[in-house]
Amino acid sequence: GEDVEQSLFLSVREGDSSVINCTYTDSSSTYLYWYKQEPGAGLQLLTYIFSNMDMKQDQRLTVLLNKKDKHLSLRIADTQTGDSAIYFCAETQGGNTDKLIFGTGTRLQVFP
Amino acid sequence: GAVVSQHPSWVICKSGTSVKIECRSLDFQATTMFWYRQFPKQSLMLMATSNEGSKATYEQGVEKDKFLINHASLTLSTLTVTSAHPEDSSFYICSASSQEPEAFFGQGTRLTVV
Numbered sequence: 001g002e003d004v005e006q007s008l009f010l011s012v013r014e015g016d017s018s019v020i021n022c023t024y025t026d027s028s029s030t031y032l033y034w035y036k037q038e039p040g041a042g043l044q045l046l047t048y049i050f051s052n053m054d055m056k057q058d059q060r061l062t063v064l065l066n067k068k069d070k071h072l073s074l075r076i077a078d079t080q081t082g083d084s085a086i087y088f089c090a091e092t093q094g095g096n097t098d099k100l101i102f103g104t105g106t107r108l109q110v111f112p
Numbered sequence: 113g114a115v116v117s118q119h120p121s122w123v124i125c126k127s128g129t130s131v132k133i134e135c136r137s138l139d140f141q142a143t144t145m146f147w148y149r150q151f152p153k154q155s156l157m158l159m160a161t162s163n164e165g166s167k168a169t170y171e172q173g174v175e176k177d178k179f180l181i182n183h184a185s186l187t188l189s190t191l192t193v194t195s196a197h198p199e200d201s202s203f204y205i206c207s208a209s210s211q212e213p214e215a216f217f218g219q220g221t222r223l224t225v226v
Contacts, residue, residue: 031213042205043217102156
C-alpha cells in the first residue's frame with residue numbers, strides 16, 4: 001500500500017520544540033519531504049531528505065529518518081506562532097521522484 | 113526556491129459551466145507538472161501528471177473527460193473542469209519540478225460550484 005500516516009494535531013507553547021511524526025509504507029521511496037500549508041494557501045517545501053540519510057538539519061528544522069521502521073520526523077526548534085500551520089510529509093513512489101504520496105497532515109498550533 | 117503561480121486563486125461558477133485553472137512556472141521550465149485536489153481538512157490527492165507536448169497521465173478514478181489537462185508549453189499547464197457540479201468544489205493545487213527532487217507548489221485555486 002501507499003499509506004502515509006501522521007498524527008492529526010499537535011499543540012505546543014511558543015519557544016518549545018515541536019516534533020511531528022510520520023510513518024510511511026514504501027520502503028523503496030527515494031526521497032521524503034516535509035511541506036507546510038497555511039490556511040487557504042498552497043504548499044511550501046520546507047525540507048527533504050534522501051533515503052540513504054538518517055538526519056538532515058536546516059536552521060531550526062531537523063529531519064530524522066528511521067528507514068528500518070519507516071518513520072520520519074520533523075523537529076522545529078524554538079517554535080514560533082508563525083509556525084502554526086498544517087505540516088505534510090510526503091514520500092516518492094518508489095524510484096519515481098516525480099510522484100509524491102502525501103500524508104494526512106498534522107495541524108500544529110503554537111500558543112503564547 | 114522556484115516560483116509556481118496559479119490563477120485564479122478562487123472562483124465561483126454555476127453548475128454546468130466549465131472552469132479553467134492555469135499553472136505557470138515563472139522562473140524555470142517544467143516539462144512535468146502535477147495537479148492535485150484537496151478536500152477540506154484532508155490531504156492532497158494526485159489527479160494527473162501533465163506532460164509538455166503529450167497527453168496527461170491520469171490517476172485511477174479521475175475522469176479524464178471531466179478534468180481536461182493541457183500542457184502547451186514548458187511554463188504553462190491548464191486544468192479545465194468541464195460541466196462542473198457542486199461535488200467538484202474543492203481546492204486544486206498544481207506543482208512543478210525544475211530539477212529533482214524538489215517540487216514547488218502553486219498557491220492553489222479554490223473552486224466553488226453553486
